[in-house]
Amino acid sequence: MAQRDEADRLLPNPQPEHKTGKPKITEEMRANARANPNSWLYVIDEAFDPNGPVPSWAVVGAYPVNGSGNIVEDFHPNDRYRPSPKALGFPEPRNDLERLLQLVRTNHRPASDLPPVILDSTLFVYALAPMQRTVIGFHNTDGRVLVPAYTSKSLVPPEWPHARAVLGRDMVPLLAGHAVAINPHDVVTAVVPAEHLVAALEQEQKP
Known part of the structure; x- marks a missing residue:
């Protein structure tokens, strides 16, 4: 739900942190270890095919395997590990933009991939009346004006009078230079400057 303070500013929600514990050792892992003594048993993020x-x-990370093919429960975490959206327990994405937002949030994709996908995505923006054709922004806690836009109608704050669907590319000329806050206060959110969306539109026009 969108939250605002007494000055009608958008308030951020705290983001969940991932705490890597010792992965559970399965029978499949034990069988793999028995077949590969004096080695390391690498644990792969569940979103990836280990084969x-x-x-x-x-x-x-990895568990050492001794000469008898037994796993030594001395887990060595990988300090370069980037948990996937699935490992973090993020909800199943409902569309391409939500999927990309999760991948950007987890550093699996660069933020620069967002603007072209936003252009072709349907977003739900604040409206005072059903027939309104402008967009409305709110002050962020740092004083910036952000235009909130949601990737699904189910995410729209219930206190909004109306929410209208708009294609991302049709919204760009209405932003007046203000950034877009995608799914503010949801688990996965992003703030995209208007100039990045304009640049994505211009890139489409190049031969």
Whole structure:
């Protein structure tokens, strides 16, 4: 739910932190260890296929395997590990933009990938009346004006009088230079400057 203070400013929600504990040792892991004594048993993030290509930052860590093929419960975490949205327990994304937001939030994709996808996404923006064709922004806690936009109608704050659906590219000319806050106060959010969206539109026009 969108929250505002007495000055009608958007208030951020705290973001969840991931705490890497010792991964549970399964029977499959024990069988793998027995087949590979005197080695390391690498634990892969659940979003990746361990039989396919796995980037180094998708390795949670490793257990040593002794000469008898037994796992030594002395887990060595990978300090380069980037937990996936699935590992963090993020909700199942309902569309491409939500999926990308999660990947950007977890550093699996760069933020620069967002503007082109926003242009082709349907967003829900604040409206005082159903037929309103402008967008409305609110002051952030640092004084900036942000235009809130939600990726799903179910995320729209219930206190809003109306929410109208608008294609991202159709919203850009209405922003008057103000940044867009995608899903403010949800678990995964992003603030995208208007100039980045304008640049994405201009990039489309290049041959």
